[in-house]
Amino acid sequence: MNPINQLRFAVSDRIDDKDVSPSHVSLALLGEFQRDVSDFLKGSNRDVDPSKVLVSIENGSLSMVASELLLAASMLWVDLEHLKAKDSLSLIDPKRASIVERWQLIAQKNPDRRYLVADQTSQVSFFSVDSTSDFHKMDDMWVGVEKYLYGYVFDIGGSPKANVHLKLENGVTLLIDATKKLLVQGENRLYRHALLHITAEENLITGKLRNYKLVKFDNYQPNYDEAEFNLMVERGTKAWADVPDATEWLETLRGNHA
Numbered sequence: 001m002n003p004i005n006q007l008r009f010a011v012s013d014r015i016d017d018k019d020v021s022p023s024h025v026s027l028a029l030l031g032e033f034q035r036d037v038s039d040f041l042k043g044s045n046r047d048v049d050p051s052k053v054l055v056s057i058e059n060g061s062l063s064m065v066a067s068e069l070l071l072a073a074s075m076l077w078v079d080l081e082h083l084k085a086k087d088s089l090s091l092i093d094p095k096r097a098s099i100v101e102r103w104q105l106i107a108q109k110n111p112d113r114r115y116l117v118a119d120q121t122s123q124v125s126f127f128s129v130d131s132t133s134d135f136h137k138m139d140d141m142w143v144g145v146e147k148y149l150y151g152y153v154f155d156i157g158g159s160p161k162a163n164v165h166l167k168l169e170n171g172v173t174l175l176i177d178a179t180k181k182l183l184v185q186g187e188n189r190l191y192r193h194a195l196l197h198i199t200a201e202e203n204l205i206t207g208k209l210r211n212y213k214l215v216k217f218d219n220y221q222p223n224y225d226e227a228e229f230n231l232m233v234e235r236g237t238k239a240w241a242d243v244p245d246a247t248e249w250l251e252t253l254r255g256n257h258a
Helices: 027-042 074-082 094-109 180-184 226-239 246-254
Strands: 006-012 054-058 062-067 114-119 125-129 142-157 163-168 173-177 192-203 209-218
Touching: 006 027, 027 062, 027 094, 094 114, 094 125, 142 173, 142 209, 163 192, 180 209
Parallel strands: 173 209
Antiparallel strands: 006 062, 006 114, 054 062, 114 125, 142 163, 142 192, 163 173, 192 209
């Protein structure tokens, strides 16, 4: 979707047997709709600063046309593209999702209520909400994955289930299921940093992990080994011994001949 600089937000309803319009609207609906438009534009991450957005109120239901500073709101346009699908509420900004959910709940209780968000220039609708709408979140989808986790083992063992308590570098602590056989193999890992090969389930939508299980402790030596470094330098020096000018050799490979 190509960003535009004007969005039309409209709400339709009937009050006292008359269609809602700029000259016939309750103060409550006007205030509520204004807040919804402002919050939808902002999102959770303040994609748009409402104080700098110009709004005109137009005839034809109650319509607010927001303009200026919308072109740079990249996530706003991503969310509007997602909202073409009914199962998109898991994919969009949570504040925008909550507004769409609330509009839908209101419309289900009041068949006269309808919301519309459209391109003001072309009048093409991005999405609409009425009593028949069914915007919803995707069902959670979990898949098995393998990961490597590095952290500090601050507790190990457990009864009746064996497990490892691992503190990651960001401060998050994880409880990882294990077997007693794995925990007694090799060196003592307690109160030490370790690299764990684990399996888990990952949510395809949120990226969240659950059901951690230890596969094995991997060998991991993060410390600088001077002897190993010197050995690699020696091997590299021998490998390049027959190349008089490394820079010229590299330029020749790239096709940059003098």
